[in-house]
Amino acid sequence: MGRTVVQLTLIGLQLALTSTLLNKDDWDVYSFHINSTVTSRYATTVITSRVANRMDESKEIEFHVRIPKNAFISKFQMFIDGQVYDGVVKAKEQAQQQYTEAVSRGESAGLVSSVGRTLEEFKTSVTVAAHKKVTFELTYEELMKRTHGKYELQIHARPMQPVRDFKVDVYIHEEAGINFIDVKGGLSTKALANAITKTHVNKQAWVYFYPTVDQQTMCDNCGEQGMNGDLVIVYDVNRNNGLGDIKKSAGYFVHHFAPSNLPRISKNVVFVIDKSGSMQGRKIEQTRIALIHILNDLAEDDHFGLITFDGNIFPWKLELVQSNSKNVESAKNFARNIQAGGYTDINQALLQGANMLNTHDREGSASILILLTDGQPTKGVTNLEKIQSNVREAVAGKFPVYCLGFGFDVDFEFLKKMSLQNNGVARRIYVDSDADLQLKGFYEEVATPLLTDVTMIYVGGTNLTQTNFSQYYNGSEIVVAGQITDNDTETFTPQVVAISRNRRLVFSDPNGIVESGGSVSDDLIQRVWAYLTVKQLLDKELQLSGPEKEQVKKEALSLSLKYSFVTPLTSMVVTKPLGETIHVLHKPKESEAPQRGKPPGRQSISRHRGTSTRHRSDNVATTAAERAFEHWFSSLDPGEIIDMLQFVDGDRGFYFSSPTGSRSHKKRPTLRAPLLHRFLLKAENQTVPLCFDVSGALSLKLLHHPSRELFVNGELDSVANGGFKRIFIHFKTNQHFEIDTKGVTVRDGQTETHHTGQDLVTAGSVTMIMRNNEIDIAAGDMRLVILVHKKSSIKFLWPVLRQHPSANNTDGLLALKSAVYEEVQQVATTKLKIKNQEINVTSGNANDYSIASPLMMNCWLTSADSALQRPLADFIVPQL
Numbered sequence: 001m002g003r004t005v006v007q008l009t010l011i012g013l014q015l016a017l018t019s020t021l022l023n024k025d026d027w028d029v030y031s032f033h034i035n036s037t038v039t040s041r042y043a044t045t046v047i048t049s050r051v052a053n054r055m056d057e058s059k060e061i062e063f064h065v066r067i068p069k070n071a072f073i074s075k076f077q078m079f080i081d082g083q084v085y086d087g088v089v090k091a092k093e094q095a096q097q098q099y100t101e102a103v104s105r106g107e108s109a110g111l112v113s114s115v116g117r118t119l120e121e122f123k124t125s126v127t128v129a130a131h132k133k134v135t136f137e138l139t140y141e142e143l144m145k146r147t148h149g150k151y152e153l154q155i156h157a158r159p160m161q162p163v164r165d166f167k168v169d170v171y172i173h174e175e176a177g178i179n180f181i182d183v184k185g186g187l188s189t190k191a192l193a194n195a196i197t198k199t200h201v202n203k204q205a206w207v208y209f210y211p212t213v214d215q216q217t218m219c220d221n222c223g224e225q226g227m228n229g230d231l232v233i234v235y236d237v238n239r240n241n242g243l244g245d246i247k248k249s250a251g252y253f254v255h256h257f258a259p260s261n262l263p264r265i266s267k268n269v270v271f272v273i274d275k276s277g278s279m280q281g282r283k284i285e286q287t288r289i290a291l292i293h294i295l296n297d298l299a300e301d302d303h304f305g306l307i308t309f310d311g312n313i314f315p316w317k318l319e320l321v322q323s324n325s326k327n328v329e330s331a332k333n334f335a336r337n338i339q340a341g342g343y344t345d346i347n348q349a350l351l352q353g354a355n356m357l358n359t360h361d362r363e364g365s366a367s368i369l370i371l372l373t374d375g376q377p378t379k380g381v382t383n384l385e386k387i388q389s390n391v392r393e394a395v396a397g398k399f400p401v402y403c404l405g406f407g408f409d410v411d412f413e414f415l416k417k418m419s420l421q422n423n424g425v426a427r428r429i430y431v432d433s434d435a436d437l438q439l440k441g442f443y444e445e446v447a448t449p450l451l452t453d454v455t456m457i458y459v460g461g462t463n464l465t466q467t468n469f470s471q472y473y474n475g476s477e478i479v480v481a482g483q484i485t486d487n488d489t490e491t492f493t494p495q496v497v498a499i500s501r502n503r504r505l506v507f508s509d510p511n512g513i514v515e516s517g518g519s520v521s522d523d524l525i526q527r528v529w530a531y532l533t534v535k536q537l538l539d540k541e542l543q544l545s546g547p548e549k550e551q552v553k554k555e556a557l558s559l560s561l562k563y564s565f566v567t568p569l570t571s572m573v574v575t576k577p578l579g580e581t582i583h584v585l586h587k588p589k590e591s592e593a594p595q596r597g598k599p600p601g602r603q604s605i606s607r608h609r610g611t612s613t614r615h616r617s618d619n620v621a622t623t624a625a626e627r628a629f630e631h632w633f634s635s636l637d638p639g640e641i642i643d644m645l646q647f648v649d650g651d652r653g654f655y656f657s658s659p660t661g662s663r664s665h666k667k668r669p670t671l672r673a674p675l676l677h678r679f680l681l682k683a684e685n686q687t688v689p690l691c692f693d694v695s696g697a698l699s700l701k702l703l704h705h706p707s708r709e710l711f712v713n714g715e716l717d718s719v720a721n722g723g724f725k726r727i728f729i730h731f732k733t734n735q736h737f738e739i740d741t742k743g744v745t746v747r748d749g750q751t752e753t754h755h756t757g758q759d760l761v762t763a764g765s766v767t768m769i770m771r772n773n774e775i776d777i778a779a780g781d782m783r784l785v786i787l788v789h790k791k792s793s794i795k796f797l798w799p800v801l802r803q804h805p806s807a808n809n810t811d812g813l814l815a816l817k818s819a820v821y822e823e824v825q826q827v828a829t830t831k832l833k834i835k836n837q838e839i840n841v842t843s844g845n846a847n848d849y850s851i852a853s854p855l856m857m858n859c860w861l862t863s864a865d866s867a868l869q870r871p872l873a874d875f876i877v878p879q880l
Contacts, residue, residue, distance in 0.1 A: 027059070028052040030760055031165045031769070036153060038172040040247055040254065041144040041237075041479075042528050043153060045071075049136040053128040062125035063136045068154070069120055071142035072531065072565035072587070076572060078126055079135040085126075087572040089564045091557060095571035120588060122566075124574040141565075143531055146236070146258065146477035147445055153233040155209075157187060162216040162226045165760070165769045165776065168209035170233050176245045176256075177238040181205045186229030191218035195783070196231075197802055199851070206851060207233050210776070210783050210802045213767075243509040246494060249525040251487040255456065257496055257507075258477040265449040265501055266301040267366045268320055270353040273338065274373035274406075276310040280340040283374060283406055283431065290439035291335040297447060298323035303365075305356045306331055309349035310342030311379040320360040343379035346371070347387045350401075354394040364501040366449035366471055367399035369422075372429070372439070373415075374406035384414045392421050400424035400470050404442060407431045413589070417542050423470040448474035451498040451505070456480045460492035465532045472498065481529035530563045538568060678721050678846040680859060681867050684818040690832075691846045691859035692867040701875045702727070703784070703812040705805050709733070710779055712812065713880045714799060723796035723849055727786060728880040731779055735763050739775060741788055741795035744768060773852065784814075789849055798849035813875055819867065821860075832860060839866040 031050040036043060045067075053059045067073065076087030128134045144151040155168055172178065181200050187209070188196060195211035209231055221228040237245070244257035271294075273287060291306075298304055302323045306316035316334045321327045350371060357367045381387055395401060401422035403415035406429045416426040429438045451472040458464060464482035472478055484492045496507040537556035541549055553569065560567045566587045675697060681690040694700070694716065703712040709732045717725035729737040738745040743756035748763045755761050761768040769776040775786040783803035788795055801814040824838055825831040831838045844861030847854040864872040 026053075026055045027061075028054055029161075029163055032163060032167075033165075034155070034168050036155075036168075036170045038144065038151075038153065038170070038174075039524060040174065040245075040528070041146075041151060041256065042524060042531075043071075043142050043144055045140055045142075047136075047138045050133060051128070051136075052133045053130060056130050058127050058129050060125050060127050061134060062123060063138075064123040066156075067120055067122070067140050068142055070145065070535075071120075071140045072534075072560075072567060073122065073138065073140045073572060074564045074566070075137075075139035076124075076574060077135075077137045078574075079137070080126065080128070081132065085574070087124075087574045089561060089566055089570050089572050091561065092569055092571050095573050122572075141527065141531060143479065143528060147475060148441075149475040150234050150236045154185075155187075155231040155233075156229070157231065158226075158228040162213040164213055164767055164778075166211055166216065167776070168207075168231060170207040172205040172207075172233075172235060174203055174237045175247065177203050178205050179236045179238050181207070181233065181235040183207060183231065183233055185232040186220055187211075187227060187231040189219060191215045192222075192227075194803055201848075201855065201857065204855070205235065208802060210785075212778050212783060212803070243494060243496060243507045247525060248484060248489060248492075250523065251484050252481065252525040252529050253458075253461070253484055253492070253494075254479065254481040254525050254528045255458075255494060256477055256479055257456070257472075259450070259507070260474070262450040262474075262500055264299070264474065265364070265366045265452065266299065266303075266362075267368060267447075267449055268303045268357055268360055268362060269298075269368045269370065270305040270307065270320070270356050272349050272353045272369065272371045273306070273308045274310075274344060274346075274349075274371075274375070275308045275314075275338050275340050275342075276344040276375060276378075277341050278344075278375045278409065279406070283435070284338060284340040286436040287372065287406075287439065288335050288338055290436040290443075291338075292332050293436070293440050294443045295323075295328050295331050295335065297443070298328060300324060303360060303362065304331070305353070306334060307349055307353055307356075308338055309345055310340075311345050312342070313345070313349055313352055315352065315356075318356075320356055344373070344375050344377050345380040346373060346377045347381035347390055350387075350391050351394050354391065357399055358394070361398075366452050368446060368449075368471075369395070369399060369401045369424075370404065370443070370446075371401065371415075372404045372406060373410060375409050376411050376414075384411065388414070388418045388421060391418055395422045397423065397470075402427070402442075402446065404429050404439065406435070413542070420539050420543055445476065446471075446473050450474050451500055454478065454496065454498040457495040457497065458482060458492070459495075460485050460488060461494075463529075463533075465529070466536055479532065481525070481532050483529070527563060530559050531565070534559050534563075534565060534567055675716075675718060675720055677716050677723070678844075679813070679864075679867075680846050680848055680850075680857065681816060682818045684820050686819075686821065689857065689859050690819050690821070690841075690867045691844055691861050692864040693861075694864060694872065697725070699877050699880050701812045701877050702799055703782075703801065703810060703814045705782070705810045707809055708779075708782075708805065710782065710805075712784065712799070712814070713877050714797070715880055717794075717796045719791055719794050719796055721847065722791055722794070723789060723798040725796065726880065727797055727799060729766070729777065729779075729784075731764065731766050735766060737763070737766070737768065737777075739786060739797065741797060744770065744775065787849065787852060789854065800850045816868070830860070832862070834866070835869055837866075839863075 029049065029051050031048070033048045034045065035048075036045040038044075049063070051061055053061070074089075078085040126134055144153070153170060157168075172181070178200060181198065183196055183198055192211055192215055195209055195215055197206075197208040197210075199206045211227070216226045217223055219227060219229060239258060239260045241259045241261045244255060244259070246253060246255045271291065273291065275284060279287070295304075300323060303320040304323050305320045308314045308316075316331055350369070353369050353371075357369060361367075376382075377384070377387060381390065391401065399422075401419055402424040403419045403426040405412045405415050405426060408431075412426065412428060419426040427442055429435055429442075432438075449471050452470065454469040454472050456464075456467040456469075456478070458467070458480075461482045462485050465480050467480055469478055494508070498505050498507075534556050537552050537559070541552045541556060544552060556567070557569045559565070560570045566572050568587050568589050570587070676693045676695055678691055678693050681692070683689050697716045697718055699713060699715045702714050703710070705711070709730075711730040712727065714724040714727040717723060725740065727739045729739070731737075734749045736747040738747075743754055744761060746753050746755065746761060746763050746768075755770060757770065761770065766777065766779045768778075773788040775788075777784040777786070782805045783801075785800045785802050787798045787800060789798055790796075799814060804810070804815070819834065821832040821834045823830065824833045830841050830843070832841050833839075839862055841860040841862045844859050845856055846859050848857050868875070
């Protein structure tokens with residue numbers, strides 16, 4: 001039987017189907033979940049894709065994933081017909097042997113990944129039998145890097161088709177506290193902005209991106225083929241001016257050091273600009289634009305120099321000058337007249353730049369040498385190792401050298417090695433319309449030195465990552481990880497020594513070590529250490545030769561295999577069903593150019609909710625319960641009053657009964673106080689929400705949307721401070737959904753069906769996706785998620801409106817807007833002012849059931865009528 005080839009490609013975090021055209025009904029990407037969890041700046045992302053073959057013949061489905069360059073893949077699995085096929089990380093030489101053997105048999109043995117601007121590419125495939133399904137699950141890890149005062153988690157989506165179950169879910173936990181969080185990118189504009197839900201509570205934040213099928217065609221770059229753009233989650237943590245943020249767990253530690261309230265250090269900077277013939281055209285034009293912007297940004301107490309070169313050297317001035325307005329304007333005129341042509345003498349240009357800095361050694365300043373080139377040396381000294389040796393000798397460790405490689409004709413490995421040898425970094429500048437912005441962006445990273453000669457000291461620490469840094473820049477961060485000797489935290493003492501202008505600073509804090517709590521898994525700090533160590537060993541290996549190089553390579557390989565990291569020294573061998581090709585996935589080096597000319601794929605993206613351990617508390621605010629009890633108790637007839645009351649504080653609420661030995665011998669039924677359910681109402685521009693209690697197992701109006709003929713009602717359960725027992729959804733006149741903790745009953749006209757398990761249910765224009773503890777419902781531009789929680793072995797439902805309908809005539813508890821209040825009194829009793837009315841409140845707390853792992857939150861407790869600003873009776877329905 002013939003096979004049809006379909007390619008699934010994840011761009012950034014995405015799934016794609018190749019340009020091999022198929023009828024849409026022949027295949028179905030029916031679920032795609034991305035679960036990204038960031039803890040202590042370490043991001044772990046799990047991508048789960050489920051694909052069904054709707055054809056009457058087998059089909060080869062190709063999973064094609066692009067991940068951030070700094071990430072390491074650590075796990076890959078395929079699930080087919082109840083069987084699990086694992087990807088196994090092996091030494092590259094061992095994996096290569098399997099790859100070569102497959103090629104010799106004439107088989108397609110996988111694709112060596114290519115490099116894009118910020119992403120790397122991995123691919124494998126598997127044959128799926130007719131009317132069968134396959135699940136792909138990929139895990140990768142990355143330490144987030146801080147630049148420009150923020151961390152960025154970028155998700156690029158280009159599905160090439162609208163996808164019904166499309167979900168991106170990000171959870172962030174930072175023990176230092178999250179200072180701010182924002183969502184940017186093309187996928188956060190227009191109609192798609194309504195698909196984003198962002199929640200930030202102190203140390204935790206959640207971002208949900210749940211676009212409907214309709215919305216996936218309504219952004220700037222969206223159309224019939226779905227979305228095409230970026231979703232970028234931007235955040236930073238709270239900072240102090242001391243030692244920073246230190247965490248330890250299971251004998252390992254990680255230290256994040258980023259003081260901000262420090263005076264800037266004036267700098268001495270020399271720009272060495274390649275103007276050889278290969279820079280002609282757009283490259284030299286963009287270089288001129290970027291250079292003029294950079295010159296404008298120089299501080300007046302900075303000193304700078306400017307050198308251009310081809311086969312000859314053309315300094316603007318023979319020595320560094322102060323960046324006053326007169327000198328800056330003169331340098332800008334020089335930059336405007338840079339013309340490309342001639343050979344390339346990198347060696348002599350760098351030596352002259354280094355000499356300018358060496359002869360202008362200002363005390364209390366920081367020196368920087370920046371090279372921009374697009375090619376290889378063709379004049380003067382052309383031996384790469386000799387150039388590196390000459391530059392290292394001239395610099396002598398006194399200042400960093402940053403090398404910017406323009407395009408892919410440059411020998412990037414040569415530039416990277418030279419930068420690392422001189423305490424700098426290399427960066428590729430991509431030949432694109434924004435090349436000038438790339439150049440300016442890099443300069444801004446190093447524009448403001450705050451510390452020089454930074455030494456990180458750890459008494460009682462061993463197996464440390466890099467501890468010496470030539471400079472620390474504003475908006476960046478220094479990260480060090482290591483092991484604690486014998487796990488003895490009593491003697492473990494961290495300290496940072498650095499120079500600020502002319503002063504020697506010592507940062508120390510004996511109480512600064514934070515034990516990893518329940519939010520950090522036991523091995524997370526250890527994996528951060530392994531990740532950093534492997535990265536730095538790979539950089540070190542590049543700089544060495546001979547036996548030393550082999551020893552460092554051996555250490556990096558050993559750690560990569562131990563932690564199952566796909567690195568440049570390892571590959572992932574993807575096992576598959578018997579008789580199919582084994583694929584080998586490699587991690588590329590930055591020096592490799594991306595493969596060009598590949599057809600664009602058809603892609604899709606989704607994800608499932610992140611998991612994390614969070615504090616749970618089911619305490620009931622006693623003040624409200626007691627008031628409800630007193631009201632109920634006073635309504636009893638005297639004959640109903642029992643001899644003795646016994647209050648029991650438990651999950652089932654307050655109750656009383658006749659104790660053993662009561663004077664009454666008549667058997668009496670156990671009576672219970674009214675059942676209370678506590679609701680949270682978020683507040684606008686306030687950190688503390690309102691909360692109110694609802695007494696009894698009432699039926700409530702959750703969402704009524706008359707113009708769409710959509711009505712959602714819920715019946716409260718019998719669990720104190722629990723949730724809903726049943727939720728009913730009525731759409732139009734003949735479609736009805738009854739949801740409980742066991743499943744979903746659908747009545748479509750005269751047809752009734754019951755669904756359990758992980759099903760996709762469709763009735764008319766309503767789509768319902770069922771998972772273990774979540775039911776996702778889409779109806780038009782409304783997106784409702786029903787979470788299944790468990791308390792005292794009893795399950796209950798909690799509805800969350802992820803996306804509000806666009807119409808304004810909606811009503812119900814889920815349609816309520818955030819409360820607007822201000823505190824007007826805190827003496828004796830607390831009063832809030834809401835809509836010009838003062839109301840009494842007490843301090844309470846409540847579980848936030850709108851997230852998968854409920855979080856206990858402080859709240860201002862008041863009556864339902866006061867919080868809702870209308871009678872609770874308006875939200876009670878006579879029937880579901």
